Amino acid sequence: MWNAKQHSYEELRDVVVDVLHQQISGNNQYLALVENVARVINERENPVVNLGTGMAYQGASAALHPHDRDKLLEIFWDLFRQGVITLGLNDNNPQWPWFRLSRFGASEAARQPFRFHDTASFMSMVLKAVPDLLPATQMYLDEAVAAFYSGCFLAATVMLGVAAEAEFLRLIDVANKNAKIGTSFDKAAKERFIRTKIEAFRKGLDPHLKSLPDAAKEDLDISLNAVQSILRIARNGAGHPSGAAPPSREQVYVNLQMFVPFAVQVARLRQELK
Structure with missing residues (x-):
């Protein structure tokens, strides 16, 4: 339907995920997915209008522009390539056009608010939250993210850990x-290892928490200590051969999402402590 509204890849992908x-029911074949996506878009963009005569009018019919249909196939x-869906419904219907959500696709990790589908969308999401990331961090x-989508989860974990460390070291610096309280962070600056730097930074920060606005210290333990520790542990486990199982796709996906609130918290603290 060439006169239907066209949508961006990102708009369509969000609807598909929803x-x-x-x-x-019956949404386990590709054509049914297309029909349901068209229906949801129509419901959102053409809400039901009560005509006052006991009748309701839906507006435009649930049809997609041909270019949108092409994008849906790409999405x-x-x-499938990202592991969100897998082909086949069951042993009796194991192939295309049947499909289903994978265990990863059905998990909470795939429903997180920080959605991304490639390197560009991830970077856009992060830079929207923290525009002044270091070039090295970027x-x-x-x-x-490139390693994640290539299935190289060890490499993705190492690079993510390095990115988090770069922003944390910037915060310490x-x-x-700081002309007034900078000496409180001398120990954090001098420590050699990231774990001890985290501990020293938190100890140096504690006496000054009361003077910081709520936004800069909200969920501090979660957004700063816990997140940075998780990324540090994941990075060390990936970077130092130990025979341990490599991180799963789900673990790396969650860690990539966790970087966003971590970077936001670090940026807030950096603004308050400069």
């Missing part, structure tokens, strides 16, 4: 140069 998680195979993040 439809997949609605568990609509479907992107989601480079490491770019490598991390800014705090240590």
Whole structure:
């Protein structure tokens, strides 16, 4: 239907993800997915209007522009490549056009608010939240997401850990140069290992928490200590051969999402401590 409204890849992908998680009856074949995506878009963009005569008018019919249908096919195979969906319904229907959500696709990790589907969308999401990331951090993040989508989860974990460490070291440097309270962070600046740097930074920060606005210290333990520790542990486990199982796709996906609130918290603290 050439006169239907066209949508961006990102707009369509968000609708597809929503439809997949609605568990609509009969939504396990590709054509049914297309029909349901068209229906959801129509419901959102053409809400029911009560005509006052006991009748309701839906507006435009649930039809997609041909270019949107082309994008949907691309989105479907992107989601397959990313491990969100898998082909086949069951042993009796093991192939295309049947499909279903994978265990990863059905998990909470795939429903997180920080959605991304490729390197560009991840970087756009992060930079929207923290526009002044270091160029080096951006480079490491770019490598991390590229490795994730290539299935190189060890490499993705290492690069993500390096990116988090770069922003945390930047925070320590800014705090240590503070004219009033910089000496509180001397130990954090001098420590050699990231774990001890985290501990020393938190101890140096504690006496000054009361003077910080709520936004800068909200969920501090979760957004700063816990997140940075998780990324540090994941990075060390990946970077130092130990025979341990490599991180799963789900673990790396969650860690990539966790970087966003971590970076936001670090940026808030950096602004308050400079």
